[in-house]
Amino acid sequence: MPRPAADGAWLAPAKLNLMLRILGRRDDGYHRLQTVFQFIDRVDRLYLEPRADGRIVRVAGPPGVPPEQDLVVRAADALRRATGCDAGVEIRMQKVLPMGGGLGGGSSDAATTLHALNRLWGLGLDVDTLAHIGLSLGADVPVFIRGQACWAEGVGEDITPVSLQEPWYLVLRPPVEVSTAAVFNDPELTRDSVAITMRDFVAGDHRNDCLAVVYRRYPNVAACFDWLDSIGGAPRLTGTGACVFGTFGSEPAARQAAARLPAGCTGFVARGCNRSPLFG
Incomplete structure (x- = not known):
């Protein structure tokens, strides 16, 4: 069961897409995908206090995002x-995960909010019900609700838990926000990839079909990707970016690479997690 940390914070972890293939486009405009999600131990922190007046009040949230657009609200x-339910809550968020980075921060914040309020409001809903509610907020919210690394298909909602290695990652954040809509609407985006199996992924098929478009449209992302490649970091793009990441065999190796980041790029070291940090 999910539970708050020792300081009372409810953790909302980032995710990485370890692979992303686009198999086609549905009549409703959504793309059919194959992807692999793994969590990392980089988190937003949410503090929630019940209110007796029935209001939902956000006292701190992502900069520049009005409360009515905030996924936690x-x-x-x-x-x-x-x-x-007519209960109220006061929400305070310590935002760490970058917006527009492909790390799933908004979806994770929404999932953590659903779990936390299910407990704080005494609703007693099961995970399947919470995942159904979460799907209305975003296709990958159910991944964070279920809290297990997974193979995902459909628009990302058809989920199969998987057990993966949990390496150390160096995640780079170029100084740009990538528009997911722009990438998925780009006429040069590959939309007809052949489906693969989990065995293919384990054997090394880690392709992200969005990479070519993002690489062309966002030179800052391309520069970070190329730098990771130059140091042997086996770079990959998470989601539509902007974040790119490299895989390392140990924490010291990842931190040594982080100490040499190229100018104009920030980054952090994180551990891969098959179980969401929200679940302890």
């Missing part, structure tokens, strides 16, 4: 509408 509201 929308998640709280969706949970109330789905259950008929």
Whole structure:
């Protein structure tokens, strides 16, 4: 069961897409995908306090995001509408995960909010119900609800838990936000990849079909990708970016690479996690 950390914070971890293939486009405009999600131990922290007046109040959140557009507020509201609950909550977030980086921060924040309020409001909903509510907020919210590294298909909602190696990653954040909509609408995006199996992925098929478009449209992302490649980091793009990451065999190796980051790029070292840090 998910639970708060020792300081009362509910953790909302980042994810990495270890592979991303686009198999086609549905009539509703959504793309059919294959991807592998793994969590990392880099987290936003949410502090939630029940309110007796029935209001949902965000006192601290992502810079520049109005409360009505914030996924944590929308998640709280969706949970109330789905259950008929009239309880209130005050939400304070310590935002660490970058927006527009492909790390799933907003979806993770929403999933953690659903889990936390399910407990704080005494609703007693099971994981399947929370995942159904979360899907209305974003295709990858159910991944964070279930809290297990997974193979995902469909638009990302058809999930199969997997057990992966848990290496150390160096995640680079170029100084740019990538528009997911722009990438998926790019006429040069590959949309007809052949489906692969988990065995293919384990054997080394880690392709991200978005990389060519992002590489062309965002030179800052391309520069970080090339730098990781030059130091043997086996670079990959997570989601549509902007973040790229390299895999290392040990924490010291990842930190040595982090100490040599190219100018204009920030980054951090994180451990891969098959179980979401929200679940302890």
